[in-house]
Amino acid sequence: MKKTALLYMLLIAAFLAYAARHAYVNSAGEGSFRSEELRGELGENYVMVTFLSGIEYWKSCLKGFEDAAEALNVSIEYRGATQYDAREQITVLEQIIAKKPAGIAISAIDPSSLTGVIDKAVDAGIPVVVFDSGAPGSKAYSFLGTDNYAAGATAADQMAELLGGQGKVAVITLPSQQNHDERTRGFRDTIEKRHPDIKVVAVEDDKGDAMAAKELTKSLLKRYPDLAGVFVTEAAGGKGAGEAAKELKREEKLRVIAFDTDKDTLDMIREGSISAAIAQGTWNMGYWSLQYLFHLHHDLTIPSPAASGDVSPLPVGVDTGISVVTPENVDDYYAK
Amino acid sequence: MKKTALLYMLLIAAFLAYAARHAYVNSAGEGSFRSEELRGELGENYVMVTFLSGIEYWKSCLKGFEDAAEALNVSIEYRGATQYDAREQITVLEQIIAKKPAGIAISAIDPSSLTGVIDKAVDAGIPVVVFDSGAPGSKAYSFLGTDNYAAGATAADQMAELLGGQGKVAVITLPSQQNHDERTRGFRDTIEKRHPDIKVVAVEDDKGDAMAAKELTKSLLKRYPDLAGVFVTEAAGGKGAGEAAKELKREEKLRVIAFDTDKDTLDMIREGSISAAIAQGTWNMGYWSLQYLFHLHHDLTIPSPAASGDVSPLPVGVDTGISVVTPENVDDYYAK
Numbered sequence: 001m002k003k004t005a006l007l008y009m010l011l012i013a014a015f016l017a018y019a020a021r022h023a024y025v026n027s028a029g030e031g032s033f034r035s036e037e038l039r040g041e042l043g044e045n046y047v048m049v050t051f052l053s054g055i056e057y058w059k060s061c062l063k064g065f066e067d068a069a070e071a072l073n074v075s076i077e078y079r080g081a082t083q084y085d086a087r088e089q090i091t092v093l094e095q096i097i098a099k100k101p102a103g104i105a106i107s108a109i110d111p112s113s114l115t116g117v118i119d120k121a122v123d124a125g126i127p128v129v130v131f132d133s134g135a136p137g138s139k140a141y142s143f144l145g146t147d148n149y150a151a152g153a154t155a156a157d158q159m160a161e162l163l164g165g166q167g168k169v170a171v172i173t174l175p176s177q178q179n180h181d182e183r184t185r186g187f188r189d190t191i192e193k194r195h196p197d198i199k200v201v202a203v204e205d206d207k208g209d210a211m212a213a214k215e216l217t218k219s220l221l222k223r224y225p226d227l228a229g230v231f232v233t234e235a236a237g238g239k240g241a242g243e244a245a246k247e248l249k250r251e252e253k254l255r256v257i258a259f260d261t262d263k264d265t266l267d268m269i270r271e272g273s274i275s276a277a278i279a280q281g282t283w284n285m286g287y288w289s290l291q292y293l294f295h296l297h298h299d300l301t302i303p304s305p306a307a308s309g310d311v312s313p314l315p316v317g318v319d320t321g322i323s324v325v326t327p328e329n330v331d332d333y334y335a336k
Numbered sequence: 337m338k339k340t341a342l343l344y345m346l347l348i349a350a351f352l353a354y355a356a357r358h359a360y361v362n363s364a365g366e367g368s369f370r371s372e373e374l375r376g377e378l379g380e381n382y383v384m385v386t387f388l389s390g391i392e393y394w395k396s397c398l399k400g401f402e403d404a405a406e407a408l409n410v411s412i413e414y415r416g417a418t419q420y421d422a423r424e425q426i427t428v429l430e431q432i433i434a435k436k437p438a439g440i441a442i443s444a445i446d447p448s449s450l451t452g453v454i455d456k457a458v459d460a461g462i463p464v465v466v467f468d469s470g471a472p473g474s475k476a477y478s479f480l481g482t483d484n485y486a487a488g489a490t491a492a493d494q495m496a497e498l499l500g501g502q503g504k505v506a507v508i509t510l511p512s513q514q515n516h517d518e519r520t521r522g523f524r525d526t527i528e529k530r531h532p533d534i535k536v537v538a539v540e541d542d543k544g545d546a547m548a549a550k551e552l553t554k555s556l557l558k559r560y561p562d563l564a565g566v567f568v569t570e571a572a573g574g575k576g577a578g579e580a581a582k583e584l585k586r587e588e589k590l591r592v593i594a595f596d597t598d599k600d601t602l603d604m605i606r607e608g609s610i611s612a613a614i615a616q617g618t619w620n621m622g623y624w625s626l627q628y629l630f631h632l633h634h635d636l637t638i639p640s641p642a643a644s645g646d647v648s649p650l651p652v653g654v655d656t657g658i659s660v661v662t663p664e665n666v667d668d669y670y671a672k
Contacts (some may be wrong), residue, residue: 007343038374039405064638071374071636147653198536284651291627300407302400302619310573317483317655321648 007220040074046293048097051089053080056262057235059335061132063126064286065105070292086113093117103127103293108135111178127296131285133179142292144318146280148179151322152186155257156195158276158324159229163257166197167228170220170236170259172206172213183233206237213240227254235260242273269330279333281320288318373609376410382629385442389416392598397468400622401441408630421427421498422449429453438462440628444471447514463632466619469515478628480654482616484515486659488522491593492531494612494660495565498591502533503564505516506556508542508549508573519569542573549576572597578609597661597669605666615669617656
């Protein structure tokens, strides 16, 4: 009989705790903002869409998306074009729209090809945000990605530190892509303004190919035997430049700054053939993309006037930040 | 006896619901991300700090902060310097730091005065983000505010629409403040690039004073009797320019574009003496500031490598967006 009484008392205590919690939520639920717990409902599904969907780069974006899904109690799905193919990405997105998910976070293969199909999703009432690689003309609510100009500026300061403030440097880039162009501009402007004893002697196009970057680096070293640094704005080329330095036994003299943190790049930072890499805030892209989609889906953004105009109810742009990987901190960047 | 049994059954049901909920949370708590419900704890207090703390402008920032507090189940406090006085704001911030709140969102009176005391808060382990008016040299984790250059560009496009693409225009601004300078630059650059038949004939300084803006507008109209538009980058001056147009019975011919949406500005848009105003995403500044602080306080940002370096674990910059207020949508902008 005593045991039963104890059990009842425990149950009463649990019930009071439960009731108190709900009473609080209710009392807070006043005003125009639709207050509710930040927790999703059964079957609430959000989709992340990329291109070249198998590459390592997206892993950390997806991890952020997953972590937000855990925190918000919703489910997610990862989809994408397997190739570097705009048509394929459009088809994948069409298929996703047909399933009416709670929201879509997409990295656009180029600034214009996806506009029509993104707008179709938004017009169908599906929240869409774009991350990493933008679609500026579309109706997507927000863009979350790197400030590429600032990233180029950081690379320039890092290069100046590595070179003691003087020497000849070159840039290897993908001039056809806007993000790479901005990295190059940020780098050049910063060298010019802040590091007058460094000269940018060449800007080359490796077309996103490691082998091409390797050959370019070798020929640059022929043209400028005293070349002291190369900044490679895209992930594949950094490895090529590093390999060229290694083959010519110039690792000590040629400083390579790469972009992104796939395993090969990290390995080459460890062994010294790449001096540094610019890491992007990929986890933040995924995490805050899902937060934004959740807020749109649950109508947790501010009501009018945003709703009445051509105005995003969310912040329109998010600079997800960068960091510099060096031999000192490279171990922290390996996937765990 | 039957009643008691029923009560017990209810209690048991409540307990099971409570237990089930907690069991779910626990099962989701795997992996490196510290998953937990996005709900605060008792006594978790966040502080918003401004200057000229009584002005209408902050109301919507605070509403966003409050709405996020409701969603996250935490409490907040609003503090600030009552005057436009850096020393006063520093003192207020010192007092807040002494109480060790869960986080601080501050709008800095100028870009440099607050740096020391913001860093002191961060060094004491208190999360700090800056909103609306930045402190770029400080250790604050993030800045959430308007992209002022883009806002100036939008004002330029709006002006071109109002003027049918041609005419003389002037800018009234506060050249000593960085945000106003950027608005002016965005406006001028955009007029130059996209609207070649519009000429910016003057850029004047009203020192943030409505009376000064009124006199400036009158003298501009003497110098340029065919002046067709004025863009005023700061809140007080827009009303002055509108009043000048009204007194001289020039409302039909002189288009005034103002900034921000206090009641007087909205009234003047309704009556026609101001043609449009640029509204800032103030609710977003407050809402996402608190979300960021909450994530820092609960360690919900990504763990290493961000933690190991000089790197913000949050997005470093958020463009909270703008919208254009016109006679067509002005009613939506009045506080409800």
